[in-house]
Amino acid sequence: MSDWPFYALLGVGTGALYAAFAMSVIITYRGSGVVNFAVGAMAMIPAMVFAELRASGDLVIPIVGLPNRFRLGDPMSFVPAAALGMAVGLIVAAVIYVVVIRSLRSAPPVTMLVATVGLTLVLQALATRGFGNVTLRVSSILPDDVISLGGRPFPVDRLWLLVAVCVLALGVGVVERFTRFGLATRAAFLNEKGAILLGLNPTRIGLTNWLFAAALAGSVGIVGSSLGGVSPFTFSLFVVPALGAALAARLQSISVAVGAAVAIGSFEAIAVHIVAQQQVPRFFLGGISALVPFVVIVGALILVGKRLPNRAAILERAQVPVVLARADARVWALTLAIALIVVVSGDPTVRFAALQTMFVATLLMSIGVLTGLIGQVSLAQLALAGFSAFMLSRFDGPLGFPLAPMAAVAVTIVVGTLVSIPALRVRGVQFAIVTFSLAVVFDELLFRSPTFVGRGGIAQVDAPSIGGFEFGIFDGEQFPARVFGVVMLVVTALCAAVVQGVRRGPLGRRFLAVRSNERAAASAGIDVAQTKVLAAAIASLLAGVAGLMFAYKAMTFNGGGLSAQDGLLVLALGYVGGVGSIAGAVVGGILAPSGLFIVVILGGGSSPDQFLITGIALVLVAMKFPQGIAGSWQMLRSRIESQRQRDGSDPPGHETREAPVVMVETARTVEPGTRSGTSGVSESSGATGWRP
Amino acid sequence: MALLEARGLSVNYGGLYANRDIDLDCHTGKLVGLIGPNGAGKTTFIDAITGFTPVSEGKVTFDGVDLAGLSPDKRAKIGLTRTFQSLELFEDLTVRDNLMAGAERAQWHSIITDVLMPGRNERQYREQVDWALDIMRLTDRADTLPSDLSHGQRKLISVARALAAKPKLVLLDEPAAGLDTAESQLLGAHLREFLDHDMSLFLIDHDMGLVLNVCDYIYVLDFGEIIAEGTPAEVRADPAVISAYLGESAGESQASSGATFGGQQQTGDIAGAIDDIIHDVSEETR
Incomplete structure (x- = not known):
């Protein structure tokens, strides 16, 4: 207990990084109305460039198709490396603004968020291509003395980082409050039309703020890279605590955001310490620190209230258009016939790709219900599927085949519905942030918990069988077995039928009514809260079934492929296919990594390339075709x-x-x-x- | 006992009374009107009755049920629906689906039947919706999205949606705002039709012609308080009403010279002039 203050102090370094990102999020939001999910990935680029220059002296530029690695000689000293890193980071940021953000200025907030999710994927893939999936470590540039604090060694660099961030925050506050530029930004935020009439240029104001935010996050990223090294994926997960702190500050107050971020960092360090001391039940050994930002985000949303300050832009059609139509029997029959041919195909790689496609398609139907019909962007559906898969492995032993999967899905529905209740008050961007942090909690707390996952951190399920008839993925001769594929096809089709039943009936009408206008829905006798919970339950059911597919498809699995990061990709696939329809889910499933399109048409391909293509496709869809491929x-x-x-x-x-x-x-x-x-x-x- | 009874109803926004001590009755089969200048608290009153804003003091009963603590959707389910000044249509749903969403009343078991047999629950409501579409002359627009219709037609959809559930009482928030005189007269005629279908109406509007012509009983609200009530003829002659609209001295001189307020759509009468002013003002504020 007495050593908690020490660990709290140890955590302020990470907290300072979160604070910088949180500030960056707020500045971007005030400047262009975008809640920037890609803030971590954007800070990662200059940090990686810097670290590479320091380590090898090579200048690596995150592009594809052109030479991207230039030998500049010996490892560089700090100043030129940092300057080059910042330059690359700012150019990337400027390109992103001009190409993507500018044209999204009048888009609905959720579309903007989804576009920045795509940007995250693109930047991560580009960095992985350029630098490799490595963690670059650089020696600390801050004074790296170690002092003794209560008998324990304490590195002072993190205190310096905190001081630097506080000075930056002060500077941001001064600019925002006392300069004409700050006033212009606030004016354009509150009333864009009015600002134009006054002769201000909102696009230029947005660009300046955007670059400013990128420089802020990038410079702190460069400086902070010495704390734990930098890889293409490290900073990307920092967006969770950063967004949590920004939400706690209502995307408004810089000082509250910095305070909240530093607090999150401190509590995380304490949580890590508690886990290291094994002062918690074994169950939580996975990573209790993921709970801290989640609790802050949920707390902030409950305390701060339901509404964020809104940009005064008129959003006529705030959602992906969805048409409630009758099913076309011919299309269904044709699709099922083709699917059956693929599932029993002679080529095992094709059969396996078909399994992957069906798993992702079912998962995307779950997203389709939540995001398409009720308008809530969920990043936690993959996590729920993973939960279901692990529950299946727990129930498999005692209950056996037909009961274990049913119990797993039932528990998933209960959990998915329960976690949706605190999120009832939030919608749109906030819902996406809550669900993303929830996905991180599932990933780090549950999927890595030895107690939850099972012996040795690996979960197992037996091949399903009824009355001696076994239909697992491996039947002793073929892998994957054709029977298994047919069973999966039947299950996928049943899920699609459920979704279609929802879509074309009174329930779908109620969902869309709530999505369109909650006030009007309430006045029309629709219980908005109950309707949302119901949608969450149906989406959990579908995610649970997808989880069964995941488990039976793998037989032996751990948390790999179920992380929050993978959840981003799943949402991207959903949007690219079309989040408003079953056809969109099927298209998304076909386009999934290791799915039919990539295996059959492209003949495989490395995973960063797949992420890159999916990311670019997502940004394009968000910008140009909000209905996705199927909808268009x-x-x-x-x-x-x-x-x-x-x-x-x-x-x-x-x-x-x-x-x-x-x-x-x-x-x-x-x-x-x-x-x-x-x-x-x-x-x-x-x-x-x-x-x- | 009246269908809707408000007793001592007050709505307090941080120390400021938007509605203060309002007593108001709506009787079955009657069309009751509430008029008042801009900012008098008319919409606040509808919000309070339908559960969209909390009541600070007072009591509201509807059909013998105390409304305290009931959510808007529960109130709609016991037969109290409303329209919005800003229409608030379901832009993603066709006109027919807008009305269907308004008409359907979900039960606990309808979740299962909705998924398994989507057509089953619809049948009983389809007739109601067709009736509401027909009475508002919207049948040939049933499969259109609201965003593709004119403002006047969008108004009619919002009224039709509130009526499609066959509620006991509909609160109409400025249904004639934005309509021209001919349209608003037609609307008035429609409204009287609904009274023959066991519905009662409560209407707030700026259009004095409409309110004075179609209402059975009128309440006049100013600065959150009821300043007059009575039949259209009584309200028309009330000096307090005239002062509220034209200012203190005008009210006195009008009253002393025996002028009445709001003729039967004669050109050049006071009500017409007031209408014009109010229209201009509300157009500007829009």
Whole structure:
């Protein structure tokens, strides 16, 4: 107990890093309305460039397709290395702003967040390509004396880091409060139109803030890289505590954010110490420190209230368009027939890729319910699937086949529903942050806990069998067995049928009503909280089933492939495929790493490349095609159909299946004619209905 | 006993009373109106009755049920629905689905039937929705998204959505704002139709012509307090009402010269002039 203050002090170094990132998040948000998920990845680039220059003297530029490694001679000294690192970091940041962020300024907040998730994937993949998946360590540039503190050695560099960050925070505060630029930023944030009328340029203000934020995070990243080394993935997980601190400060107050971030760092260090001392039950040995930012985020959201200060931009259609349509039996039959052929194909790699595709597609249906129908961006669905997989391995021994998976899914539904309750008050960006930190908790606390996972940190399940008929992935002859693939296809199709049942009935209508407008939904007699919990339960059910697939597909597994980081990729796949439809989930599953597209069409490929392509695709989708591939295809098809109808070349009796979309098109074109003829009420109504 | 009874209702926003000590009754089968200048607290009153803003003091009963502590959706389920000034349509749903969402009443077991037999629960509500579409002349727009319709039609959707559930009482928040005189007269005619279908209406609007013509009983609100009530004829002649709209001295002189307030859509009458002013003002504030 008495040594807690010492460990709290030890943690302020990490806390200072979190604080810098939190400040960066706030500045970016005030400047362009983007909650920047990629803040850690953006700070990682200059830190990696710097560390590489210090270590080998090579300048590595995070690009592909061109020579990206330049020999500059011997390992560099601090100042030129830091300057070069910052230069590369700022150029990357400027490119990101000009290409991506600028055109997202008027996009819904959730779209912006998803785009920065894509940026995270892209930057990580580029760094892995350029530097390799290595941790670069550099000698400390801060005074690295070790003093004795209460008899224990204490490295003072972290105190210096804290001082540096506090000075920076003070500077940010001064700029924000006392300069014309700070005033202009606040004005453009509060009322963009008004700011333009006053002659301000919001794009330029956004760019300046963006670069400023990148420089802040990057410089602290460079300095802080000496604390524990830097790898393409280290800083990316720092976004959780950083976003937690920023949320606690309501994305507004720099000082609160710095305080919260340093506190998170301290508590994490204490938690690590507690675990090291084995003062907690064995169950928590996985990593109790992941709980700290989670608790801060949930606490902040409960205490600080439901609303963040909003940008005063009018968001007409805040969500991915979803059309509630009847299922087209022909499309279903055709898809299932093709899937069956693939599943029993002669090529084992194709069969295995098909299994991966079906697992991801089921998982994406879970995301589709939460994100598509109820509008909550969840980054925790993969974690829930992992939870289900581990529960299955626990239940498998005592309960046996049909009961164990059912129990695992039931427990997953209960857990998924319970964790959704504190998140009821939050929506959009905040929900995404809560679920991401939840995914980190699952990953670090549960999936690495020896008690939870099982003997030796490895979970096992037996091949499923009913009455002596075994249908595991390996039947003694083939791997993967065809029977297993067929069973998985049946399960996937059943999940799709459940989703379709939800989508086209009253339940889907209630979900979309809540997504569109919670106030109006309440006035229409819809219990908003209950509806959200219900959506979470259905999504948990699907994630649970996906988890069973994961477990039976692997037979022996640990937390690999279930991390929060992988959860980002899953969300990306969901958006790329199209988060609003079942077809989108299937497309996303086909595009998944080790899925059918990559194995069959591309013939494999390294994992950073897959991440890179998925990341770029996600950014593109967020910017240009919010409906995803499947959604865009449906839009295109209905547009062509309505065009054909207009030309009169349509065969008689032709049915338009996407009725709503088609009607929109026709309604728009015939409106002037019908208004005076058929609709008596609006006979004299102009566009606005006002008298001249 | 009245269908809706508000007794001593007050809404206090941090020391400032938006509604103060309001007594108000809505009787079954009647159309009750609430008028008042901008900022008088009309929308706050509807928010308080429907559970969107907490009541600080006083008691509201609806159909014999004390509304205290009931959430907006529970109130809607016992037959008390509303429309919004800002419409608040479900932009992702077609016109028909907007109304369906308003009409359907989920039960605990409907979760399962919704997933397994999606058509089953819809049937009983489809008729109601068709009726509401028909009465608002929206049938040929049923499969359109609201964003593709004119402002006037969007207004009608919001009213239709509140009516589709066949509630006992509908609170209409400025249904005629943004409509021209002809449209608002048509709307008035529609509203009287609903009274024949066992519904009661409560209406707030700036359109004096509409309110004075269609309402059975009118309350006048100013600075959060009821300053007058009565039949349209009584309210029209009330000096307090005229002062609230035209200022103190105007009220006195109008009252002494015996002028009445709000004619039957004659051009050039006071109500028309007031309408114009109010329209201009609310257009600007928009």
